[in-house]
Amino acid sequence: MWKELSETADYLLDKTKIRPIAGIVLGTGLGGLVNEIQITDIIPYASIPHFPVTTVEGHQGNLIFGHLAGKPVVAMQGRFHYYEGYSLVQTVFPLRVMKLVGIRQVFLSNAAGGINPDFQIGNLMVIRDHINFFPESPLRGKNIDELGTRFPDMSEPYDKRLIEIAFHVANDLGITLRDGVYLGNPGPSFETPAEYTHYRLIGADAIGMSTIPEVIAARHMQLPVFAVSVVTNVAFPGNFQQNTHEDVQIAANQAASNMSHLFKGVIVDSPYSS
Numbered sequence: 001m002w003k004e005l006s007e008t009a010d011y012l013l014d015k016t017k018i019r020p021i022a023g024i025v026l027g028t029g030l031g032g033l034v035n036e037i038q039i040t041d042i043i044p045y046a047s048i049p050h051f052p053v054t055t056v057e058g059h060q061g062n063l064i065f066g067h068l069a070g071k072p073v074v075a076m077q078g079r080f081h082y083y084e085g086y087s088l089v090q091t092v093f094p095l096r097v098m099k100l101v102g103i104r105q106v107f108l109s110n111a112a113g114g115i116n117p118d119f120q121i122g123n124l125m126v127i128r129d130h131i132n133f134f135p136e137s138p139l140r141g142k143n144i145d146e147l148g149t150r151f152p153d154m155s156e157p158y159d160k161r162l163i164e165i166a167f168h169v170a171n172d173l174g175i176t177l178r179d180g181v182y183l184g185n186p187g188p189s190f191e192t193p194a195e196y197t198h199y200r201l202i203g204a205d206a207i208g209m210s211t212i213p214e215v216i217a218a219r220h221m222q223l224p225v226f227a228v229s230v231v232t233n234v235a236f237p238g239n240f241q242q243n244t245h246e247d248v249q250i251a252a253n254q255a256a257s258n259m260s261h262l263f264k265g266v267i268v269d270s271p272y273s274s
């Protein structure tokens with residue numbers, strides 16, 4: 001695996017002159033951030049050696065190198081989800097490659113169902129902590145010592161400094177920013193009313209089908225993580241409605257502009273960007 005990761009990183013370093021200081025994962029419907037990037041290189045996943053291949057319709061698969069608010073970045077346009085059939089090791093391959101390409105911090109976005117009754121559709125929630133319901137770990141198997149330790153610490157999964165900066169940026173921009181605990185489920189079915197209720201009881205504020213494997217892989221490599229969920233649907237006692245992927249995408253698209261501005265502001269002010 002280390003050999004494949006190194007080969008892929010060398011390939012990319014040869015393809016682009018950009019030396020990114022941040023890696024960004026653009027989740028469902030949040031591709032709008034790409035319009036804010038001054039793009040230098042678009043590299044389709046299908047052309048990158050050892051990269052998994054995207055299967056979901058409507059998910060683009062490109063690695064984008066360029067500048068966001070003057071900072072060199074690499075962005076994943078489309079991510080790999082466990083529910084598509086990949087192993088978790090495969091889903092975090094691109095993130096590991098981005099580390100080898102030089103990123104010093106990770107920015108993740110996702111769509112999530114809000115189960116905190118104070119949440120409204122379209123809210124952004126900064127993730128402070130998570131609860132992992134994926135049935136395996138991206139670190140399962142022989143440890144890759146070049147990347148990190150066998151038993152990584154998870155006491156600060158989401159970087160406290162970046163969270164604080166996000167609240168300043170949101171305040172300056174007049175964006176309502178929530179914060180809370182993200183619970184990750186493998187999907188692809190949405191939760192039942194009893195499950196939403198259960199997850200609320202154990203301390204979650206929002207539920208999604210991604211992000212946690214990437215956070216584990218990032219923390220294994222000691223990369224600071226910043227992650228935000230767009231609340232695309234809400235589910236709590238007295239308010240359980242039918243969920244569709246289309247509604248999730250529509251709500252995510254509507255929040256995309258706020259998300260873009262927030263990410264830009266945090267990347268500019270991040271202590272890891274200079």
Ligand code: HPA
Pocket residue numbers: 111112113114185190191207208209232233235243248
């Ligand atoms: N559950 C799981 N994943 C999701 C949801 C949800 O309600 N909404 C968006 N992604």
